[in-house]
Amino acid sequence: MNKACTTILFLILTVSLSGQLNNEAWENYEKSVYEDVNDSQHQSDVTIIFDRLYYTTISHKESMELLTTVHRKIKINSLYGLEQFNKLYIPTLNEFDRKLEFVDCKAKTLKKGKPAVITDTSTFVTTTLPANAPTFYKMKGNVKMLALNDINIGDEIEYVYSIKFFFNYAPENYYRTERILFKDDHFCLERSVYFDAQGFNVRIWPYNFPDGRDRNADFSYKTGKKVGLSRLEAAPDELYSITSLNEPFIYYIIDNSMVVKEDTWEDFAQNFKPHRSETKKNSIFNGEKLVETLRDIGKISGIKNKYQAILEKINKPIEDHFDLYHEVRNDVDVAWSYAKIISKTVKSLNLPIDFHFVVSKHRDVIDKTYVSLYQFDNIITSFQDEEGTTYYMPLLEPYSSFNDVRSEFQGTECFTISQDATGKRSFSFNKIPDFNNESFYSKEITITLARDTKPDTLSLSVTETLKYTGDVFTDIKPLIAQIIKDSANTIDNFKRFINRQVVQYDNIDSVYNINYHQDKNGFDISYCYELHEKLSEQNKIINLKPSKFIDNPYYTPFHLRKNRISRGYLYDEYHVEYRININLNGYQWMENNLLQQEYSNPFGKITSGYSTENGVSTYFKMELLQEQFEPSGWNDILKLRDLAFNYLDANFYLKK
Incomplete structure (x- = not known):
């Protein structure tokens, strides 16, 4: 199915709504009053009282008109909610980069015990979407922006607008399915999508929670007319969660025939x-x-x-x-x-x-x-x-x-x-089989004194070697192969690649002595740089903690340590192994037993330690044993993260 046909099919699909439903949205807006919704138990910045989407198709002899109407009512609960929702954004392009025609818009601010404040909708400006715009405003291209009048915490904003698109098509040729996600960043009392395709037939699949868990949401469904959820909770902000797997969605079909043909596999x-x-x-x-x-x-x-x-x-x-x-x-x-x-x-x-x-x-x-x-x-x-x-x-x-x-x-x-x-x-x-490719990322760091060290500056010569094997190599293989292929710029391109691997890249002069090797089993690259630290006469101790050279992504803030709600997925994680070798003449290591640890649980194991033979060296290895975990396993995952964080953040003092 080519792209043009895909576009047509999607339009036919989304186009299916009647003028009656569209008029219903505008009539409901005119009759709407302040609802005094109490959302204290959810502590959300805003409460989405309703978010309704109406699809209307008007079929002409040689063309089709798609009319999309959006009707939303939102209560402002906090200053942050006010900052996010004090403006309305309307798309100017559809997802296939086709221009949309603006039809009409009405907007008002509802206040408890006071008259509604009407916003003048003739003052739209075309601009880009700001970064803090709510999720359901996320869209491609420029937007039409309207500042809403006289909004305070506790008020309810309400707006309705319509946009349309024309497309020439041969109606007997097309059939299409699509998926709608029910997604909100905030607590939503009602999220509904309405269909009524005159001259077409609509079939809607009930919504799904693909991970098999129910959420606190009530479902309503009417064949060919409406599908909706009520009391839809915001997706939890949790580490290792995959938001889309915790969001309900529906599939729907719009067909031009009198009976929707259900294709088989x-x-x-x-x-x-x-x-x-x-x-x-x-x-x-x-x-x-x-x-x-x-x-x-x-x-x-x-x-x-x-x-x-x-x-x-x-x-x-x-x-x-x-x-x-x-x-x-x-x-x-x-x-x-x-x-x-x-x-x-x-x-x-x-x-x-x-x-x-x-x-x-x-x-x-x-x-x-x-x-x-x-x-x-x-x-x-x-x-x-x-x-x-x-x-x-x-x-x-x-x-x-x-x-x-x-x-x-x-x-x-x-x-x-x-x-x-x-x-x-x-x-x-x-x-698809699991190829059992042990996915390892390793980094070895060797630190010595540079020859040009001065009394007030500690200059370190650092050599780092990175190794990628298994699935982690497969995932970066196209990039590495392309860098090597561009032989005239290979070293410069590898310097940009290294930039993302050196924690203190902004504090070094340059990277040199770049060497690399690739075979069917993996890829490794080594490089050197010098790191300079200012010293004073009183400062006889230096601290070369591992996190100076190794990225430490394992800090877990308090709000993410609480009881977990959603399943966790470790598909993007891999085994890691680090080693730091330090040989600084004139400096003596102040031993730290916190670097010595061994721990395992059903989800992973950690081994770390140190050696004082031939200078000082310390090592850390973490292996993950499962690809996902239930909420009950979060404490085990948290323990692994904490141990990894503590090792990388441990002090590594050397005294002159």
Whole structure:
């Protein structure tokens, strides 16, 4: 499905609302009064009394008109809430960067026991969105901004506005699904979305909490008309939580036919094939005609070698235009195009292949009742060689090798389309394997006195060596390979890379003696710099605590140490190992037993210590044993964080 078609489908989908519902929003605004909502138990900066979204479609012979109406009522509970909500922001572009037409707006401030204060809505200005704007104002491009009149703590603001968009389309050709998230930063009494698509049909899936837990919210649903939540709690601010997994959402379909056809997974698998126009000449194979690609690969012997050639051909366009990598790495439309071309290619080569449609651990889980490409984040292929060994091949990873599957997709459930050598397809649900790549990041630091040390300045020569192995290497491999490929600027680019690794980068003169090595198992880089510290005659003691050289992200503030509500995810964490070697002639280490510790629990283990042989050295190692934890395991995670913080922040005194 190309981007233009996607845009049309989304518009048809969001367009489906009737004028009756739209008028209802404006009529409700006129009748609205101060409600005196008491939200003391939630202590929220504002209370969202309601947040209502109305979709209206008006179908013309050759075009379609989408009318979107937003009606919100918000009580101000604090000064911070007043700062956030004293202005109204209206988008000027939709999510496909198409210009929206402003229709109308009304806004007022409701005061207890006093007349409402009306805001003049003819004074909008076009500007950019400020950083502290509430979540439901987050949008692309410029916004129309309106300052709301005479607001104080305890007041309620209310506004309603409509925007519209025109699109030419052939109504018999399109069908589309989409997802709406019910998300608020603050306590919300009602969040509703209304549908009434004249000439179309609407189906709404009930909302989901993908992590299997209920939240304090009441659900209401009416087929084809309205879906909503009431008493929606703000997402908890907790470490290692994935907000989107704790937010309810709905899926919905709008179809142009009289009856909404419910696609099956079998339909999805059978429709997985490229159009003829997609295989004549395609940039996925760097502009080659498919017949040229088949001719080249046909000369290669061995299944694995043939797939290696395919992998190199699909990687090359992104490698040549690396600036596009972060835009396409999880773009399922691009992956879909790649996969269909590969399907055609391997069918012509009489090779079997599997296509695995995956969802990132960071975002969601598969909903088997929702048949749509757009619930997936990426596509991974796999094949077997002559010996029956299975290899996995990512589609959007430049410089990748077989089994270079990012950790966010390992061990996840996937929808698989299996294609045999003749092109016949079947489907199943299974899992991407966990490749058990021990993911380690290590940093070794050697500190000596520089030769130009002066009486009032301690000059240190520092050598650092970084090593990346396993999944942590896989995640940075494209960046490292691109830096090495750009041979004319490799050292300068590595200096920018090192900038993010040196804790005191702003206090050093320069980085020099950069050396690096990469192989299939990992990447390591070493570099040197000098660090200068001012000394006085009275200052005979220096403190080289580990956090001077190693980033310490383990501090846990008091408000995050309380009882946990949500499940925690450690997918982005990895094993770490640090070693600091110090050899300063004329300085004696003041021993610190706090550096010596050994601890383990079900979620991880920590080992640290020191040695006085050949100078002074100290080491720290933390291994994580699980990828997620329930709220009941938070204290164990907190213990690991505290021990790691204490080690990195420990004093390391040396006396002259």
